[in-house]
Amino acid sequence: MWSGQPSTPLVSETRELRPGRALDVGCGEGADAVRLAEHGWDVTALDVSRVALDRAADHAGRVGVQVRWLHAGLVEAALPPASFDLVSAQYPALLRTEKHEAELALLSAVAPGGVLLVVHHPAPSKEQANAHGFDPDEYVSPADVAALLDDRWRIEVDETRPRNVITGAGSDHTQDIVLRARRFPIPLVAEANDSAVARISKFELSKPASGQGRDLSRDALAGTNRPP
Secondary structure: OOOOOOHHHHHHHHHHOOOOOEEOOOOOOOOOHHHHHHHOEEEEEEEOOOOHHHHHHHHHHOOOOOOEEEEEHHHHHHOOOOOOEEEEEEEOOOOOOOOOOOHHHHHHHEEEEEEEEEEEEOOHHHHHHHHHOHHHHHHHOOOHOOOOOOOOOOEEEEEEEOOOOOOOOOOOOEEEEEEEEEOOOOOOHHHHHHHHHHHHHHHHOOOOOOOOOOOHHHHHOOOOOOOO
């Protein structure tokens, strides 16, 4: 049974973020997507269940917010890279693959300076998993995502928290694993250097041969255009 309430970690971890473009992965019936839209985010939400998306759209309509609903899995959606200021995956059912396709799709979707938020329950015991008919080793965990974060990322939160949900799906779980990581923005120094190199390269192609004019590379680097 769906509780209709947004994820507690989503609410707490996005409260201080500046609204921008958000991707809700495995949005289900839309509580998280609607919450984000209500707080100024431009939201794209995807799920493999058409039934869930229809209910999510109804929910958004009743509340009066706009959300882009996408009927697709994360990997199959082939989202444009670096397109979202927030990528949220709350308790996702993402299959593990040898090429880490799901994990890399999550990372790829985050824009420079953006945030990746992955929340899940701790893995159940083998006995619990067998009782529910699934193998947790087949699915991506927050630890799998964290293992692929390199020096382009800063981990801001990586912890297990108490969970207090008494109704709806997941009410039998008592803990959440929360991973929040920020992708470093492109350094302004690097952008300035790239621009300067481009100007110098353009000048080098057009300057006279050696001995036929003075070298203006310093002027080109400074962005000036003084006569010789």
